Amino acid sequence: QKEVEQDPGPLSVPEGAIVSLNCTYSNSAFQYFMWYRQYSRKGPELLMYTYSSGNKEDGRFTAQVDKSSKYISLFIRDSQPSDSATYLCASYTGNQFYFGTGTSLTVIP
Amino acid sequence: EPEVTQTPSHQVTQMGQEVILRCVPISNHLYFYWYRQILGQKVEFLVSFYNNEISEKSEIFDDQFSVERPDGSNFTLKIRSTKLEDSAMYFCATSRQGNTGELFFGEGSRLTVL
Numbered sequence: 001q002k003e004v005e006q007d008p009g010p011l012s013v014p015e016g017a018i019v020s021l022n023c024t025y026s027n028s029a030f031q032y033f034m035w036y037r038q039y040s041r042k043g044p045e046l047l048m049y050t051y052s053s054g055n056k057e058d059g060r061f062t063a064q065v066d067k068s069s070k071y072i073s074l075f076i077r078d079s080q081p082s083d084s085a086t087y088l089c090a091s092y093t094g095n096q097f098y099f100g101t102g103t104s105l106t107v108i109p
Numbered sequence: 110e111p112e113v114t115q116t117p118s119h120q121v122t123q124m125g126q127e128v129i130l131r132c133v134p135i136s137n138h139l140y141f142y143w144y145r146q147i148l149g150q151k152v153e154f155l156v157s158f159y160n161n162e163i164s165e166k167s168e169i170f171d172d173q174f175s176v177e178r179p180d181g182s183n184f185t186l187k188i189r190s191t192k193l194e195d196s197a198m199y200f201c202a203t204s205r206q207g208n209t210g211e212l213f214f215g216e217g218s219r220l221t222v223l
Contacts, residue, residue: 034212043113043200043214044152088152090212096165097142097212099152 003027006089006100015109019076023089023100026070030091030098033065035074038086038102047087048074079107111135113215115201121221125190130218132184132201141184142202142212143176145169152200158184191222 006023013019021035032051036044048063050056056063064073072089086102114133122128134141143155157164158176175187184203188195198217205211 036214041198041217041219043202043216046211046213049211092212096154096157096167098154101151 003098004089004091004100006103008101008103010104010106012106012108013079015079015081015107017079017107019074019079019083019105019107021074021076021087021089021103021105023072024070025072025091025098027091027093027098028067028070029093032092033063033072034090034092034097035061035063035072036088036090036099038088040085044088079105081107081109083107113201113203113213115199115215115218117218118216119219119221121223122191124193124222128188128191128195128220130186130188130199130201130220132186132203132215133182134184134201134203135205135213138203138205138213140164140204140206141176141178142204143186144200144202144214145197146200146217147197155186155199188220191220193222196220196222 004025035048037047038044050063050065053065053067060077062075084106086104088102089100091098116131141158144152146152154167156166156170173189178184198219200217201215202212
């Protein structure tokens with residue numbers, strides 16, 4: 001059983017659209033949840049970081065965690081072509097991070 | 110803004126050769142990690158390192174791999190006797206605290222084994 005599961009996409013949206021990216025996880029011990037953005041052939045860049053359940057907003061980005069359903073979401077408002085990247089969800093417990101496979105997003109101008 | 114730096118950015122080696130990948134962590138970070146990403150696949154955990162010793166390692170991190178912090182600044186990953194399947198991007202990551210989730214990645218070192 002995979003610790004973190006993520007639909008790989010690809011996802012293609014027009015500029016200005018609201019994007020919803022989702023992951024599920026299996027380990028109820030997970031407390032910390034992250035979203036990373038990865039441009040082609042670059043290292044993952046920490047985008048959002050949340051602890052336990054709830055919402056966190058940063059500009060056009062909102063991260064949402066529902067621990068009861070083990071569901072992690074990232075919403076991007078007013079999407080821009082520069083948001084085109086692969087988005088990785090991740091969770092952490094103990095001393096290990098577990099990553100999803102990543103969702104490839106293309107925002108079309 | 111502080112960043113994790115990695116060298117080399119790309120290394121091509123022959124099968125069976127030894128490779129050393131280097132990382133300079135963010136200066137006040139104490140927890141260090143190596144991850145691997147085979148082209149088109151997910152980011153995979155290799156090893157975590159704290160207080161000059163390995164904290165955890167994955168099944169991938171077998172006797173072929175080793176890590177050390179030789180001079181208090183660099184954090185290295187050594188791959189002995191490389192195999193074709195070792196071809197991947199290797200990412201160093203660091204965090205200030207080990208019991209949270211804020212992990213900062215370097216740009217990666219692309220290893221190609223021929």
